[in-house]
Amino acid sequence: MRGGRVARAAVMTGYFEPFLVGPMRMRDPAAGEVLVRTAAAPFCSTDWMGWKAMRRTIPPVVLGHTAVGTVEAVGDGVTRLSPGDRVLVAGTPQCRECYYCRVGRPDQCELLMGGLPYPIVAELPDGREVRAAGLVGAYASQLLAYEHQVHRLPDGLPFDTACLLGCGISSAVGAVENIARVEPGQSVAILGLGHLGLWAVQGARLAGAGEIIGVDGHGGRRALAASMGATNLLDPTAGDPVEAVRALTGGRGADVVIEAAGPEIATRQAVLMARRAGTVVLMGVAHSTSEVVLPQLAMTTQGKAIHGCQNGRVTPDVDFPRWIGYLQDGLLDPAPFITRRYDLSEADEALRRSMSLDDVTGVFALG
Numbered sequence: 001m002r003g004g005r006v007a008r009a010a011v012m013t014g015y016f017e018p019f020l021v022g023p024m025r026m027r028d029p030a031a032g033e034v035l036v037r038t039a040a041a042p043f044c045s046t047d048w049m050g051w052k053a054m055r056r057t058i059p060p061v062v063l064g065h066t067a068v069g070t071v072e073a074v075g076d077g078v079t080r081l082s083p084g085d086r087v088l089v090a091g092t093p094q095c096r097e098c099y100y101c102r103v104g105r106p107d108q109c110e111l112l113m114g115g116l117p118y119p120i121v122a123e124l125p126d127g128r129e130v131r132a133a134g135l136v137g138a139y140a141s142q143l144l145a146y147e148h149q150v151h152r153l154p155d156g157l158p159f160d161t162a163c164l165l166g167c168g169i170s171s172a173v174g175a176v177e178n179i180a181r182v183e184p185g186q187s188v189a190i191l192g193l194g195h196l197g198l199w200a201v202q203g204a205r206l207a208g209a210g211e212i213i214g215v216d217g218h219g220g221r222r223a224l225a226a227s228m229g230a231t232n233l234l235d236p237t238a239g240d241p242v243e244a245v246r247a248l249t250g251g252r253g254a255d256v257v258i259e260a261a262g263p264e265i266a267t268r269q270a271v272l273m274a275r276r277a278g279t280v281v282l283m284g285v286a287h288s289t290s291e292v293v294l295p296q297l298a299m300t301t302q303g304k305a306i307h308g309c310q311n312g313r314v315t316p317d318v319d320f321p322r323w324i325g326y327l328q329d330g331l332l333d334p335a336p337f338i339t340r341r342y343d344l345s346e347a348d349e350a351l352r353r354s355m356s357l358d359d360v361t362g363v364f365a366l367g
């Protein structure tokens with residue numbers, strides 16, 4: 001492996017093991033790659049799922065699938081970016097060449113979806129090679145990414161706010177705008193009020209939804225959703241949320257349902273609580289091997305549109321500038337999401353507070 005830059009990283013060396021915080025030697029950027037000095041990265045539930053062997057994450061690996069920072073060096077052929085640029089590193093590339101990019105679905109770009117195992121980006125002092133989760137590997141002072149994942153940020157947008165664009169905002173506001181295409185006056189039910197569900201609440205409010213029904217067993221999260229514009233809050237442990245949503249929507253069910261909770265039962269409830277010919281967007285994953293049972297007759301005859309959601313069906317070129325504008329114009333409020341800032345040495349604590357739901361989004365603030 002060629003490369004002389006030394007980064008500081010929180011490396012996952014094994015499932016259920018504390019992070020190894022220390023130096024790793026970065027590979028030099030290959031053709032089409034960009035080396036970024038990381039400024040901020042959000043801790044995401046995807047990461048503790050990887051840590052718990054619930055996804056196909058192979059250690060040693062640097063977790064963290066999106067970040068912001070400053071371009072440090074570029075590989076051959078990179079012309080769009082140069083050292084010193086402030087950038088967003090998104091987990092979803094847009095190579096423009098694969099089948100999915102050519103048919104207008106860069107959310108399924110082969111670089112990401114066909115990209116397992118993730119690329120080797122660094123080496124530990126003992127010689128073990130380190131991979132980058134989600135093609136990013138954000139929990140390190142430097143990271144390597146494809147040019148297609150890296151987008152320039154405007155001056156003046158703070159790094160710790162901008163780092164929320166690549167996962168929470170893209171997934172959930174993308175679910176509202178790109179997939180459900182919520183229209184003014186529609187009823188929107190949102191299952192799960194973690195960072196994705198809460199961003200979906202803000203997105204639905206922005207889209208002019210009539211009712212925004214938030215469903216979560218965590219009282220604090222329901223209160224946050226109310227402060228962001230949810231009009232009704234339901235505790236799914238206190239009664240059947242499907243019946244409760246129907247009762248709030250003239251007996252029909254919601255026009256749009258966004259599932260951002262994770263458990264298999266939430267996926268089933270999301271589909272059932274949509275009205276006939278309604279729209280369902282599925283974001284949550286309990287485990288990489290989970291399956292869901294649905295009533296066949298109703299699924300066939302009720303004409304519901306059920307969509308999967310990979311990073312909000314993002315088209316990076318088109319969507320990131322719009323969402324950056326929302327942040328600049330104050331249309332999205334990031335403040336309630338950033339519940340704590342961490343140094344890399346506190347990675348174990350960031351993991352613990354994400355799993356215990358003490359954080360909405362913990363942010364590694366590195367510079």
Ligand SMILES: [Zn+2]
Pocket residue numbers: 044045046065167168
């Ligand atoms: Zn994420």
Ligand SMILES: [Zn+2]
Pocket residue numbers: 093094095096097098099100101102106108109110111
């Ligand atoms: Zn592609």
